[in-house]
Amino acid sequence: MPLKRLKNDHRVTTWRGVEFWMADEAGSLVFCRISHEALWDQAKRTHFEGTDLKVFQAYQDLFEQVASDAFDADAINEAGCVIVTKEALDRVSRAALGRRRVQGAGAKVQAPQTPFGGAILRVANLTEKRRGSREG
Secondary structure, three states, X not given: OOOEEOOOXXXXXXXXXXXXXXXXXXXXXXXXXXXXXXXXXXXXHHOOOXXXXXXXXXXXXXXXXXXXXXXXXXXXXXXOOEEEOHHHHHHHHHHHHHHHHHHHOOXXXXXXXXXXXXXXXXEOOHHHHHHHHHHO
């Protein structure tokens, strides 16, 4: 049962990270937290600079999806809180990187966009271009 973003987006920054509420399909509130370590690791991974709140805002969709997946897997603490950790984000990043590698084998691939619309990087199959220049 996936979690959904609330219409009135309530979140607070604490020494633990960013805490926010989501709702399950029945409308029940679920308390979630993105750890400070997870926020800063994501910022470092993507070369993003800003406060915890700015990192959360830039990657909110990702963080909410990971929180929803954790909720679906019953990965909640004794207080009923879904906590998104650095390790959870590492697993998501490794899985996404693996998909890009398989997708990009021998083909042109455009990497994902930044939250601001700019491409992070562009990878092209340069081998074919080099072969063409040697033959001509």
